[in-house]
Amino acid sequence: MSPVQTTAKDSILVVDDEPQVLVALEDVLGEEFTVLTADNAQSAIDVLARDPGISVIVTDQRMPNMTGDELLARVRTTSPAVSILLTGFADLTAVIRAVNDGRLFAYVTKPWDVADLRMKVAKAAQHYRLEQELTYERRLLTDLMESAQDVIFFKDMDLRFMRVNRAFAELCGASDPATFTGKRLS
Numbered sequence: 001m002s003p004v005q006t007t008a009k010d011s012i013l014v015v016d017d018e019p020q021v022l023v024a025l026e027d028v029l030g031e032e033f034t035v036l037t038a039d040n041a042q043s044a045i046d047v048l049a050r051d052p053g054i055s056v057i058v059t060d061q062r063m064p065n066m067t068g069d070e071l072l073a074r075v076r077t078t079s080p081a082v083s084i085l086l087t088g089f090a091d092l093t094a095v096i097r098a099v100n101d102g103r104l105f106a107y108v109t110k111p112w113d114v115a116d117l118r119m120k121v122a123k124a125a126q127h128y129r130l131e132q133e134l135t136y137e138r139r140l141l142t143d144l145m146e147s148a149q150d151v152i153f154f155k156d157m158d159l160r161f162m163r164v165n166r167a168f169a170e171l172c173g174a175s176d177p178a179t180f181t182g183k184r185l186s
Contacts (some may be wrong), residue, residue: 009034010125013081015044015059015071021110025058028114041074042064048079055128056088056121058108058186061087069095069104076103080131082124084108086109153180160184 011034014025016038019039026035036054038044041063042113048054059068066074083103085095088110091179095107104118104129145152145165161180169177 010055010128011036011053012056012121012125013038013044013047013054014053014057015039015041015057015063015068016086017060028117029058032118032122033125040064041068041071044071045075048075048081052079054079054081056105056124057081057083058084058086058121061085062089072104080128082128082131084120084124086110086112090173122179158184 009032012029013036013112014022014029015038016022016025017039022037022039026037029035033056036047036051038051041059042065044057044059048057056073057079058091059071063066063071068085068087072085075081076083078086082105084106086108095104096146105124106118108120145163149167151168153168154162156162160182161184164171164177164180166177169175169180171179
């Protein structure tokens, strides 16, 4: 069983320096999601530190002290949340930077289309849940591989080892299972 909760509302963080935009986004998204808000990038960083379960960050691009793409790049190493950049100004350089540095999932222009915004946030939350489930399943596989006394290995279509466990490596006289990755037995 996966630790991912599917019955509770996903938590999202909305970041914008305009209070009326925060209220509007909370109204638009609040029925489907638990909406947390921050009126600047530093407050958003603080919220993310307190609540690591946030699945989506929707941030304005143009804010004082730190832009949205800078915020997303800064938190990408500390938060697995999926990122959506929201802006009223088409700044192609910032969007490219956000895609390259901030794991940008979507870009939404102001004024937003309510149905499109809801759909993009819902897809981002779904993407987050799938990533979390995949991470959990990989951890289970790794634990199985590391603890099994039986010989376990996986090969690709060209019969190269993709992964072997310690029992297999020891049977072949090797101490590190990684030495077999990409190789074939002769």
